Amino acid sequence: MLKNWILALSLLALAPVAAWAEDWQEGKHYDLITPPLRTVDGDKVEVTEFFWYGCGHCYNFEPMVTQWKKSLADDVAFVGSPAVWNKPMELHAKAYYTAEVLGVLDTMHTVLFQAMNVDRKRLQSDKEIKALFTANGVAAEDFDKAYSSFGVGSQVRQANSRARAAKITGTPEMMVNGKYRISTRKAGSQANMLKIAEYLIAQERAAGAE
Template structure:
């Protein structure tokens, strides 16, 4: 009987070890994600940062919002989230400014879905400062508050920092995820949007283990 119990425990231990090994080998650098060298500076040291590079006009980013939104509801306490609007061309800089303006004014939770819907469902290009101003005003933000934030040094500085982060991470498409400034995950390499988060969770755990 004792031998049977010991044998069972031994098999369970081997099985657990194999499962851990399989998990550790499940995602491979260069295949499922890329290493960023040198790493990008994180905003909140002391936490493991998950950043998303996105564009309001990207349909894939629009569908990913629901996925990442659910994930953020159960985000561990030792993890922080940062949105980084991608800027490939001039008009995208306006959209990046819209994101950071909403953040500065404390209306990001309201304006984020509004801007996504405007560009993806209502097919509004939001190609001018006036277009973006009108959208904010239509959703309860005063014209004065909008312009003060939108044209501020702080917002323009954040746009520049986001552009630098995307360049440093060698982002080529959206949505893309970045873990702790060290790893870049794209849907193309991860498999699909759900797999992007699985790879992110794996890398977050690796960062957690390396810190202990």
């Protein structure tokens, strides 16, 4: 009798977890990417955020993502990937990778979002972007060297290829381990995007442990 009671309690405890897992359905809440994209580090579950500095939805999503990233386990790698659909967006992607190369991404990521969404700057020229960097303590010569480097140009091209291969149609969108694409439209909300990402991370972690 005691064994049956313990078993019943165990099943009740597991029921909410099972229900939660079944809530997120492929094709309904997120999409499978075929063929899957190669990840940078095969030893970790990789989460990619596709964004654009001029996107108001991305601007609103960013504080949520920043907080969420702090909770990620050591076996999860987070990758930012700027969307590149036109020439101005290419400049903004260059700004992102320039900040990364110079080690000022934590500062400039916020500054670039603020400039486009709050200060209403369009940042459609190299000169405007350079002025933003130098106003935030980056030496002009350091900016020029990084911004025009082959490495930054290469990363912009890779970001463009990544978004196209993942069939990204808007921002913000997320990708988990190169296999799954999460959009706000299908997820239902930005908060749900993060919940689905957590679900898929757990799924990929379990698959890797088999």
